Amino acid sequence: MQSVIKDRRIVEDRWQHVADDAELPAGPVIVSLARWRKEQAVLRERGEWVGVRLPNTTNIADLAADLPTLALVALEFPKFADGRAYSQARLLRERHGYQGEIRAVGDVLRDQLFFMARSGFDAFELRADRSLEDALEAFNDFSESYQPAADQPLPLYRRRSGA
Amino acid sequence: MYQYDYYDQTLVDERVAQYRGQVQRYLAGELSDDEFRPLRLMNGLYLQRHAPMLRVAIPYGLLSSRQLRTLAHIARRYDKGFGHFTTRQNIQYNWPKLEETPDILAELAQVQMHAIQTSGNCIRNVTADHLAGVAPDEIEDPRIYCEIIRQWSTFHPEFSYLPRKFKIAVTGAAYDRAAAQVHDIGLNLVRAETGQIGFRVLVGGGLGRTPLIGRVIREFLPERDLLTYLEAILRVYNQQGRRDNLYKARIKILVKALGTEKFRTQVEAEWEQIRNSGLALDQAEIERVRRYFSPPPYETNAVDDLSFEQWLKADKAFADWIKQNIAPHKIAGYRNVFVALKEPHVPPGDISADQMDAVADIADHYSFGMVRSTHHQNLLLTDVRQADLYPLWHTLKSQKLAAPVIGTLADMICCPGLDFCSLANASSISVADQINEKFDRLDYLYDLGDLRLNLSGCMNACGHHHVGHIGILGVDKKGEEWYQISLGGSSENDVSLGDILGPSVPKTEVANTLERILRVYVEYRENDERFLDTFRRIGLEPFRVRAYAPGSHEAKQEEQRHAVGY
Numbered sequence: 001m002q003s004v005i006k007d008r009r010i011v012e013d014r015w016q017h018v019a020d021d022a023e024l025p026a027g028p029v030i031v032s033l034a035r036w037r038k039e040q041a042v043l044r045e046r047g048e049w050v051g052v053r054l055p056n057t058t059n060i061a062d063l064a065a066d067l068p069t070l071a072l073v074a075l076e077f078p079k080f081a082d083g084r085a086y087s088q089a090r091l092l093r094e095r096h097g098y099q100g101e102i103r104a105v106g107d108v109l110r111d112q113l114f115f116m117a118r119s120g121f122d123a124f125e126l127r128a129d130r131s132l133e134d135a136l137e138a139f140n141d142f143s144e145s146y147q148p149a150a151d152q153p154l155p156l157y158r159r160r161s162g163a
Numbered sequence: 164m165y166q167y168d169y170y171d172q173t174l175v176d177e178r179v180a181q182y183r184g185q186v187q188r189y190l191a192g193e194l195s196d197d198e199f200r201p202l203r204l205m206n207g208l209y210l211q212r213h214a215p216m217l218r219v220a221i222p223y224g225l226l227s228s229r230q231l232r233t234l235a236h237i238a239r240r241y242d243k244g245f246g247h248f249t250t251r252q253n254i255q256y257n258w259p260k261l262e263e264t265p266d267i268l269a270e271l272a273q274v275q276m277h278a279i280q281t282s283g284n285c286i287r288n289v290t291a292d293h294l295a296g297v298a299p300d301e302i303e304d305p306r307i308y309c310e311i312i313r314q315w316s317t318f319h320p321e322f323s324y325l326p327r328k329f330k331i332a333v334t335g336a337a338y339d340r341a342a343a344q345v346h347d348i349g350l351n352l353v354r355a356e357t358g359q360i361g362f363r364v365l366v367g368g369g370l371g372r373t374p375l376i377g378r379v380i381r382e383f384l385p386e387r388d389l390l391t392y393l394e395a396i397l398r399v400y401n402q403q404g405r406r407d408n409l410y411k412a413r414i415k416i417l418v419k420a421l422g423t424e425k426f427r428t429q430v431e432a433e434w435e436q437i438r439n440s441g442l443a444l445d446q447a448e449i450e451r452v453r454r455y456f457s458p459p460p461y462e463t464n465a466v467d468d469l470s471f472e473q474w475l476k477a478d479k480a481f482a483d484w485i486k487q488n489i490a491p492h493k494i495a496g497y498r499n500v501f502v503a504l505k506e507p508h509v510p511p512g513d514i515s516a517d518q519m520d521a522v523a524d525i526a527d528h529y530s531f532g533m534v535r536s537t538h539h540q541n542l543l544l545t546d547v548r549q550a551d552l553y554p555l556w557h558t559l560k561s562q563k564l565a566a567p568v569i570g571t572l573a574d575m576i577c578c579p580g581l582d583f584c585s586l587a588n589a590s591s592i593s594v595a596d597q598i599n600e601k602f603d604r605l606d607y608l609y610d611l612g613d614l615r616l617n618l619s620g621c622m623n624a625c626g627h628h629h630v631g632h633i634g635i636l637g638v639d640k641k642g643e644e645w646y647q648i649s650l651g652g653s654s655e656n657d658v659s660l661g662d663i664l665g666p667s668v669p670k671t672e673v674a675n676t677l678e679r680i681l682r683v684y685v686e687y688r689e690n691d692e693r694f695l696d697t698f699r700r701i702g703l704e705p706f707r708v709r710a711y712a713p714g715s716h717e718a719k720q721e722e723q724r725h726a727v728g729y
């Protein structure tokens with residue numbers, strides 16, 4: 001079983017990514033948005049947790065009605081420099097109040113983890129060639145942040161002494 | 164100026180530590196070139212033609228004398244004793260060593276400076292009118308809002324991997340001295356009839372390959388809504404801006420593709436959702452930041468000084484300098500003094516470490532210890548008493564910082580070009596030299612009057628050639644340097660993009676062509692009409708016909724093109 005970072009710890013991954021044409025295995029599965037759309041009824045009835053993997057072009061609002069049944073949303077980084085999923089994650093958390101797991105998948109590297117965590121990601125599938133232990137340090141890159149985001153509703157100035 | 168508290172300092176220190184680790188991992192081979200690139204760029208580090216280049220942020224162009232001394236020290240210790248001021252009010256060092264850049268950032272952090280987001284596809288250093296706080300035509304001090312924007316945009320988790328770089332400029336006066344209309348977002352402070360302060364919001368301006376003037380998407384945005392509105396614009400851009408083509412990735416292309424109306428509708432819809440979030444600005448925070456920009460203790464009797472008038476009459480060279488290098492001040496008896504970084508044979512914007520130290524001393528002596536960098540690549544001392552102008556002029560002269568050419572042809576904007584930049588087609592600096600040599604007579608420069616000459620070494624337009632009254636662009640023709648000339652641009656209130664004159668000219672002909680163009684101007688101008696106004700009145704044609712050397716290949720090309728009706 002693969003390891004992932006979840007809530008700033010290294011854990012064994014219970015989830016399995018399932019290709020569109022593959023049989024559904026037992027246990028929690030992550031399927032593509034297309035498959036979710038097509039086989040929703042089947043997936044719901046299995047009594048197992050379901051996660052959906054979204055391309056970074058998906059409009060989160062289109063998925064709003066499905067969110068309560070999804071235990072996980074995986075957001076893709078086709079390249080680490082493609083930052084669209086940061087907006088998706090914030091919208092999931094801040095606009096739609098999504099409480100499930102938001103997982104970063106794809107070209108996920110240590111140097112972006114701090115920003116991802118602030119945007120609402122709580123799980124990270126690191127690129128296979130990278131050390132998870134090293135990556136954990138990234139969460140401590142900064143001890144404060146100026147602007148509100150998914151992890152902090154208030155700007156820094158409200159915490160400044162005398163403010 | 165803004166002073167860091169514990170939090171601001173901690174963030175900058177943590178950034179230095181983070182970057183130091185990234186450099187170590189890069190040097191150890193743990194980070195690939197591609198992975199390291201955006202990380203170093205977000206810390207201002209380019210890997211250039213000859214050596215790395217480090218761009219240090221000067222938030223909205225404001226420097227204390229202490230900070231300037233640190234910049235001088237860095238130039239001496241880590242570079243070859245020089246720094247280069249850019250059109251975005253920052254400073255660049257052209258010869259640092261990659262391994263030493265973390266130490267440079269650590270030295271900067273000690274004086275509340277950094278290189279955060281001076282490059283990369285993120286929100287860049289916010290720029291402002293260099294006369295902020297001292298301009299007679301000011302509505303409100305833009306620096307307050309610049310600092311608020313600086314904090315919001317620093318390490319923004321959602322907007323650090325945008326499709327492309329993102330530049331914001333804020334103006335607070337009736338006159339636009341910050342080229343706000345050619346920024347990704349331009350903010351003009353305005354006062355409503357009710358007395359309420361707010362912003363006119365322009366989006367989608369920019370130069371480069373596709374020069375465009377920003378479109379107004381909101382006539383009045385109350386100040387409390389500043390950050391929520393910016394966040395809405397950036398969110399629309401982050402999700403929809405193109406990422407498949409580097410040259411189509413700026414927000415201007417998105418605004419153009421969607422149309423201003425549709426873009427506005429999307430921004431407003433997004434804004435509706437977040438306008439009352441925790442990001443809405445607190446009046447108390449605006450006031451907290453405002454206190455850092457309160458005026459220095461001006462003397463009320465500064466205007467009573469009589470010596471200034473006497474020196475004006477007695478010393479012609481001083482009077483020339485005053486006429487060119489001084490901007491009016493809102494307080495009677497005070498002036499704003501340009502420190503010209505436009506000495507002949509020195510690249511525009513360049514300054515030596517010794518000169519930086521000298522300017523820091525001068526600032527301590529004459530202008531409350533404050534210095535500013537300007538969009539036109541000069542420095543500025545605000546708040547100088549008129550009685551001090553004469554001794555100040557002597558000191559500046561002794562430092563070769565008093566070239567009396569501000570606002571003239573010799574006050575060129577010029578990018579580093581082939582000498583330093585790996586993208587360049589042209590050696591902009593040597594062309595600047597050639598022009599300076601041709602136009603070295605002050606009386607001729609003064610006769611030509613207000614003239615903005617902007618020079619870029621390639622299509623990226625760092626030298627803002629599109630908005631120069633005269634713009635010069637380096638182009639590559641089969642490995643040779645050629646220069647395309649455009650006329651009639653402006654980046655101020657009367658914003659316009661220049662018209663291309665015709666075929667480009669070889670390097671040796673640049674100054675000669677300019678001379679012929681300017682002869683046409685002198686012939687046609689009415690009264691004391693500026694070059695730009697004459698051009699706008701008579702159009703390109705009279706210039707085109709006479710710009711090229713008679714009998715030259717370009718002149719023939721032009722004739723033929725004209726004969727067949729283009």
Ligand code: SF4
Pocket residue numbers: 578579580581584585586587588619620621622623624625626
């Ligand atoms: S305009 Fe071109 S040559 Fe000049 S600095 Fe910019 S990228 Fe380099």
